[in-house]
Amino acid sequence: MAEEKEMVNIYIMGKHYKVPYGLTIMKAMEYAGYRFIRGCGCRGGFCGACGTVYRKPGDFRLKVGLACQTVVEDGMYLTQIPFYPANKATYNLEELTPTLGTLLQYYPEMTRCLGCNSCTRICPQELSVMDYIAAAQRGDIEKAANMSFDCIMCGLCASRCPAEIVQYNVAILARRLYGRHIAPRAQHLAKRVEEIKAGKFDEEISRLMKMDRAELQKLYDARDIEP
Amino acid sequence: MYTQEMLEAIKIVEKTRERRLKETFPRLKPEEKEQLLRSFHPDYMPDAMRPVKVGPNKGEKMPHEHVDLLESRSMLDPDHFSLEKIDYDVDVLVIGGGGAGTSAALLAQEEGADVLLVTKLRHGDANTMMAEGGIQAADKENDSPAIHYLDVMGGGGFHNIPELVAALVMDAPLCIQWLESLGCMFSKFPDGTMNTIHGGGTSRKRMHFAHDYSGAEIMRTLRDEARNRGIKVIEFSPAVELIMDEHGQCAGAVLYNLETEQYLVVRSKTVIIATGGSGRLHIAGSPTTNHYGATADGLVMAYRAGAKLIFLDATQFHPTGVAFPEQIVGQLVTEKVRGLGAQLVNADGEQFIYPLETRDAVSSAIIRECKERKKGIATPSGMYGVWLDSPMIEILHGKGTIEKELPAMFRQYKRFNINMAEQPILIYPTLHYQNGGILINDRAETSIPNLYVAGEASGGVHGRNRLMGNSLLDIIVFGRRAGKNAAQRAKSVQLGRLTLDHVKRFHEELQKEGLGQKVAPILLPDYRGKIS
Numbered sequence: 004m005a006e007e008k009e010m011v012n013i014y015i016m017g018k019h020y021k022v023p024y025g026l027t028i029m030k031a032m033e034y035a036g037y038r039f040i041r042g043c044g045c046r047g048g049f050c051g052a053c054g055t056v057y058r059k060p061g062d063f064r065l066k067v068g069l070a071c072q073t074v075v076e077d078g079m080y081l082t083q084i085p086f087y088p089a090n091k092a093t094y095n096l097e098e099l100t101p102t103l104g105t106l107l108q109y110y111p112e113m114t115r116c117l118g119c120n121s122c123t124r125i126c127p128q129e130l131s132v133m134d135y136i137a138a139a140q141r142g143d144i145e146k147a148a149n150m151s152f153d154c155i156m157c158g159l160c161a162s163r164c165p166a167e168i169v170q171y172n173v174a175i176l177a178r179r180l181y182g183r184h185i186a187p188r189a190q191h192l193a194k195r196v197e198e199i200k201a202g203k204f205d206e207e208i209s210r211l212m213k214m215d216r217a218e219l220q221k222l223y224d225a226r227d228i229e230p
Numbered sequence: 231m232y233t234q235e236m237l238e239a240i241k242i243v244e245k246t247r248e249r250r251l252k253e254t255f256p257r258l259k260p261e262e263k264e265q266l267l268r269s270f271h272p273d274y275m276p277d278a279m280r281p282v283k284v285g286p287n288k289g290e291k292m293p294h295e296h297v298d299l300l301e302s303r304s305m306l307d308p309d310h311f312s313l314e315k316i317d318y319d320v321d322v323l324v325i326g327g328g329g330a331g332t333s334a335a336l337l338a339q340e341e342g343a344d345v346l347l348v349t350k351l352r353h354g355d356a357n358t359m360m361a362e363g364g365i366q367a368a369d370k371e372n373d374s375p376a377i378h379y380l381d382v383m384g385g386g387g388f389h390n391i392p393e394l395v396a397a398l399v400m401d402a403p404l405c406i407q408w409l410e411s412l413g414c415m416f417s418k419f420p421d422g423t424m425n426t427i428h429g430g431g432t433s434r435k436r437m438h439f440a441h442d443y444s445g446a447e448i449m450r451t452l453r454d455e456a457r458n459r460g461i462k463v464i465e466f467s468p469a470v471e472l473i474m475d476e477h478g479q480c481a482g483a484v485l486y487n488l489e490t491e492q493y494l495v496v497r498s499k500t501v502i503i504a505t506g507g508s509g510r511l512h513i514a515g516s517p518t519t520n521h522y523g524a525t526a527d528g529l530v531m532a533y534r535a536g537a538k539l540i541f542l543d544a545t546q547f548h549p550t551g552v553a554f555p556e557q558i559v560g561q562l563v564t565e566k567v568r569g570l571g572a573q574l575v576n577a578d579g580e581q582f583i584y585p586l587e588t589r590d591a592v593s594s595a596i597i598r599e600c601k602e603r604k605k606g607i608a609t610p611s612g613m614y615g616v617w618l619d620s621p622m623i624e625i626l627h628g629k630g631t632i633e634k635e636l637p638a639m640f641r642q643y644k645r646f647n648i649n650m651a652e653q654p655i656l657i658y659p660t661l662h663y664q665n666g667g668i669l670i671n672d673r674a675e676t677s678i679p680n681l682y683v684a685g686e687a688s689g690g691v692h693g694r695n696r697l698m699g700n701s702l703l704d705i706i707v708f709g710r711r712a713g714k715n716a717a718q719r720a721k722s723v724q725l726g727r728l729t730l731d732h733v734k735r736f737h738e739e740l741q742k743e744g745l746g747q748k749v750a751p752i753l754l755p756d757y758r759g760k761i762s
Binding site: 023025026027030033034036037038039040041043044045046047048049050052072073074091093094095096097128129148152153155156175178179180181182183184186187188189190191192193195196199204207208209211212216219220222223224226227228229 | 260351352354355359360367368369370371372374375376377379380381383384388392393395396399400403404406407410411412413414415416418420421422423424428433434435440441443445446447450451454455457458460466488489519521522556557558561562637638641642645646754756757758759760761762
């Protein structure tokens with residue numbers, strides 16, 4: 004297979020390898036002989052383990068991508084950044100109030116943002132990172148929560164921030180504040196939990212548990228299905 | 231970017247779309263479903279399985295890939311490995327840092343236990359993180375745990391263990407409420423009502439979701455909470471063997487630090503296995519949706535200690551894995567795409583299955599369409615797939631719905647220059663879930679004293695086929711139960727001398743059968759020098 008494919012030259016941490024054209028960076032590194040311990044997680048773009056930075060010859064710009072979702076290009080100089088030391092505040096969510104003061108109490112460095120937009124430019128999810136930090140600075144927790152929702156916490160934003168903000172940790176605090184203290188609770192859920200605790204469904208469930216396969220199959224086939 | 235041939239094939243799908251929008255493909259009758267599964271589901275393919283020759287399930291058929299591991303020897307030499315120096319001494323050891331393990335750790339700590347969570351990769355590297363579609367719970371007026379129960383049993387082919395299903399459906403609303411209180415951002419209407427939709431095999435719209443990052447949202451919330459509460463976590467240090475005591479109780483585990491290559495001994499009054507599934511064994515040579523570490527470690531360890539496995543011969547293939555582009559073949563396309571109205575369409579532009587049949591049935595129908603009826607669409611690499619007509623969603627629910635409701639899917643395809651809001655996507659079944667696992671009861675206990683299991687590593691609750699949205703539910707329900715019960719139990723446990731005699735005995739059994747050449751758990755798949 005490999006022989007028939009067009010090959011490209013890549014440089015993993017400066018070291019030259021020839022790999023088949025069309026592979027993702029992750030698969031290309033494995034083809035080159037790497038067996039990942041760090042820098043590889045879900046392999047599907049959800050976990051943020053495989054943040055990778057690279058440059059192409061003759062281009063001063065630093066580029067970025069998830070190794071599992073980015074295709075190798077000829078001449079790529081690349082390295083993964085699987086871990087970056089980050090300041091993570093610890094808090095008791097239940098006791099917090101969803102205010103600007105809370106965000107500032109745990110992440111005062113948030114106000115040091117220089118507006119350079121490096122975080123937004125590096126985000127492999129193409130989130131407007133600087134803008135959600137701006138929303139957080141205004142105390143607009145709902146906006147910060149929603150704008151940061153697709154964050155996979157890969158940490159690349161924090162690695163580039165000259166103000167040393169850990170954007171993704173600010174973001175998860177905003178999201179949890181929103182989810183717990185701002186978004187209205189589901190009333191039907193609370194009601195159902197009370198009904199279950201009161202034993203409303205116990206009898207029906209234990210009746211079903213005693214049924215044999217034929218009885219269950221009959222009930223199953225006769226189910227009315229919500230359109 | 232689609233090839234010219236594929237763009238031509240898409241025109242056929244576009245031509246029939248308007249007519250299909252008004253068509254509902256008939257659901258399968260029970261006997262049709264049975265026939266379809268027997269003829270086309272990978273579980274029924276000859277040569278896919280063989281009987282395991284050793285251990286508690288001796289003589290039972292399982293996929294070769296599982297049998298290979300169960301017939302392997304330990305990484306440790308039980309005659310010479312010393313358990314004398316104890317590196318960690320705790321009340322509850324949780325093995326696995328996904329959704330089940332983290333839920334278990336949180337609940338165990340709430341019960342006052344000294345908890346240690348160990349995990350092979352990073353905390354949160356797990357299939358939980360990749361679950362897109364949602365989590366089931368019967369919390370709406372027209373729904374009830376009993377209706378949920380019936381859906382689960384029917385989906386599992388009525389093989390499910392009743393007490394486990396009862397636990398699953400009765401705990402479901404409590405678990406959603408717990409997640410809500412932890413700040414999980416479920417998709418809600420302005421008044422707080424949960425936005426819920428159908429999944430394959432559901433009779434009520436009870437799929438709760440957080441866009442299509444449902445599992446990621448749950449995982450990062452639980453992980454953040456664990457960090458806030460100061461739960462001890464050791465990353466990159468998988469357990470490789472359970473430790474027993476002289477009275478036959480589970481008493482800890484040996485860890486292997488992947489980075490320093492050193493072993494560590496953990497003594498623990500109770501142990502919870504939450505090591506997840508086994509997609510990275512690539513059963514039947516299939517690509518998989520699973521994360522990098524899904525290699526059945528927990529099954530291997532528990533089996534050696536004498537725990538019984540159940541339904542390992544039932545493997546779930548998710549109907550809609552990526553068939554094109556090649557770079558991401560096998561990755562998940564969430565069932566929510568069908569939940570929002572996209573139909574499955576063959577090369578003639580026609581439907582061939584009701585899109586929300588249970589996963590085993592839909593997968594079988596796609597395989598039939600490609601292999602027997604030759605109505606699949608070829609990719610440049612020689613694979614076949616069928617269309618998932620995603621643009622229908624934009625017609626049914628308005629322009630922009632895909633980007634808003636399926637941001638992960640939209641992004642996944644956009645990275646390869648395919649706009650799924652305008653063009654259908656090509657899919658084929660992919661290895662997704664281990665329906666079976668280590669047999670547990672409704673307290674998440676195994677047959678081994680002080681050993682608990684939760685999540686995908688366990689077996690019984692889903693029978694032979696899990697429904698969408700019941701895996702995220704399973705990990706929370708049984709993670710919580712395992713954590714609470716293990717912590718309470720730990721209060722009265724008295725441990726004796728630690729031993730690896732069970733490994734010694736297992737090695738003897740292997741030797742009698744001429745087995746044990748390979749070593750397991752394998753911990754990570756090996757793709758070196760290959761195109762995976």
